[in-house]
Amino acid sequence: xxxxxxxxxxxxxxxxxxxxxxxxxxxxxxxxxxxxxxxxxxxxxxxxxxxxxxxxxxxxxxxxxxxxxxxxxxxxxxxxxxxxxxxxxxxxxxxxxxxxxxxxxxxxxxxxxxxxxxxxxxxxxxxxxxxxxxxxxxxxxxxxxxxxxxxxxxxxxxxxxxxxxxxxxxxxxxxxxxxxxxxxxxxx
Amino acid sequence: xxxxxxxxxxxxxxxxxxxxxxxxxxxxxxxxxxxxxxxxxxxxxxxxxxxxxxxxxxxxxxxxxxxxxxxxxxxxxxxxxxxxxxxxxxxxxxxxxxxxxxxxxxxxxxxxxxxxxxxxxxxxxxxxxxxxxxx
Numbered sequence: 218x219x220x221x222x223x224x225x226x227x228x229x230x231x232x233x234x235x236x237x238x239x240x241x242x243x244x245x246x247x248x249x250x251x252x253x254x255x256x257x258x259x260x261x262x263x264x265x266x267x268x269x270x271x272x273x274x275x276x277x278x279x280x281x282x283x284x285x286x287x288x289x290x291x292x293x294x295x296x297x298x299x300x301x302x303x304x305x306x307x308x309x310x311x312x313x314x315x316x317x318x319x320x321x322x323x324x325x326x327x328x329x330x331x332x333x334x335x336x337x338x339x340x341x342x343x344x345x346x347x348x349x350x351x352x353x354x355x356x357x358x359x360x361x362x363x364x365x366x367x368x369x370x371x372x373x374x375x376x377x378x379x380x381x382x383x384x385x386x387x388x389x390x391x392x393x394x395x396x397x398x399x400x401x402x403x404x405x
Numbered sequence: 406x407x408x409x410x411x412x413x414x415x416x417x418x419x420x421x422x423x424x425x426x427x428x429x430x431x432x433x434x435x436x437x438x439x440x441x442x443x444x445x446x447x448x449x450x451x452x453x454x455x456x457x458x459x460x461x462x463x464x465x466x467x468x469x470x471x472x473x474x475x476x477x478x479x480x481x482x483x484x485x486x487x488x489x490x491x492x493x494x495x496x497x498x499x500x501x502x503x504x505x506x507x508x509x510x511x512x513x514x515x516x517x518x519x520x521x522x523x524x525x526x527x528x529x530x531x532x533x534x535x536x537x538x539x540x
Contacts, residue, residue: 260438267515274439287440343475381439
């Protein structure tokens with residue numbers, strides 16, 4: 218687009234043009250984001266005769282509550298509403314530990330604070346998966362930064378790899394500074 | 406010139422069409438695997454079999470994370486686990502379930518060893534967030 222044309226169109230038209238292009242890109246991304254069959258996912262070998270016996274992602278994930286990111290599945294709703302009942306242990310004597318305490322992470326600058334819900338995490342994970350190696354049990358004792366998370370440390374061990382990705386800012390940064398919520402809080 | 410006419414004309418410019426196609430196609434192209442598919446290839450290629458694809462989505466429908474990552478001892482970092490067929494046949498790691506009782510046994514090589522030969526190990530499906538550490 219030439220500069221002259223931009224000048225001719227005026228700012229609002231250029232803006233509307235940009236909005237239209239962004240909309241088209243998002244629509245195309247939504248269509249492209251469907252689950253691909255294994256035979257053309259560019260990972261599985263199409264020459265493998267056993268490929269026909271493997272379940273395709275769409276056949277299973279298409280029946281679960283939808284989401285916009287990751288596997289396009291809302292795994293929490295899938296679990297809580299009984300769409301799936303994943304087994305919690307292999308051996309009968311393995312303890313299945315859960316906790317229902319929210320932690321408020323305050324060191325987020327001017328953007329909304331982070332509520333960490335133990336409940337949904339311990340519906341999937343054991344305490345030892347995070348404590349004490351990735352996170353200290355004591356609230357505020359772990360020097361979490363967004364940079365480290367983006368590099369795959371702390372929350373980024375799972376978020377961005379297997380749990381919902383780091384493009385979903387608001388799902389974690391969900392507590393506005395003017396909110397009166399009082400979960401267990403880090404000292405500021 | 407009306408709003409519609411102007412942006413349609415803008416979209417017919419070759420440079421703009423090229424740019425639009427680039428935006429639409431390039432980011433999606435390399436990441437066709439399902440989110441969190443893990444390719445295991447510490448030994449496969451050198452042993453002359455296809456690399457292994459571990460689909461997280463399939464397993465988490467049936468098992469909570471804690472089963473593999475706490476009970477079975479899989480470290481939560483792609484590449485950190487050195488899983489050998491010897492250990493699997495002894496009932497460790499994948500072999501805790503892939504024993505012919507819970508899931509298919511090790512004799513069905515092709516069901517796990519299913520990646521294109523030469524596929525690099527690692528976690529797939531768009532985990533790259535393009536954050537500071539990956540720029």
